Amino acid sequence: MNKEVQLLQLAIKAGKTVSGDRLIPAIQSQTVCLVLMNRTCGNNRKKKLRNKCAFYQIPLIEWDASLFDQISWKVINAYGITDDSFAQAFMKERTGDVDGI
Template sequence: MKNNYLNLVGLAFRARKCSLGEETIVKDIQQQRAKLVLMASDTGPQTKKKLTNKCNTYGIPLIEVDDRDTLSNAIGKSQRVAIAILDAGFAAKIKSLLDK
């Protein structure tokens, strides 16, 4: 995985263009505010299923990235398994970096 996207995730978090926590992310997906959801590869099966189903239903891109420690370190929080990017610009750039 490219680590450049982690810098952008940290920047988006500091710009308050992210949401954290399963319930908040689900709410942002349902309200079409989330533009991209990043999920750690070691997410639990129930959370993974819930986020995958919500993203598929509402047409939000979901990308599985590194483990939870790497994702958490990018934003300076501990034990975060998913991050929703709320800004279209950040989402497009992060997605393009992950697609390379």
């Protein structure tokens, strides 16, 4: 299994993620450190998440649908990671550095 998927699953179990209708208000209140979005997400949702993350300067990563399928049996198109340590570990695993956060 992918290390990034394992980190996200651990963050979900620890209660350090936000999804669904609570994601946009969490971005606006800047309690989210990183946003993960499914590439198959609808165009309206994609545009809204991109614009909000760009305005509030929150990193946004687009993931393949296959990675989202490995996380849970629930259909969720985006996650926001609220814990800075999880976000840094995720970015370090993804890019090798944490300068993006």
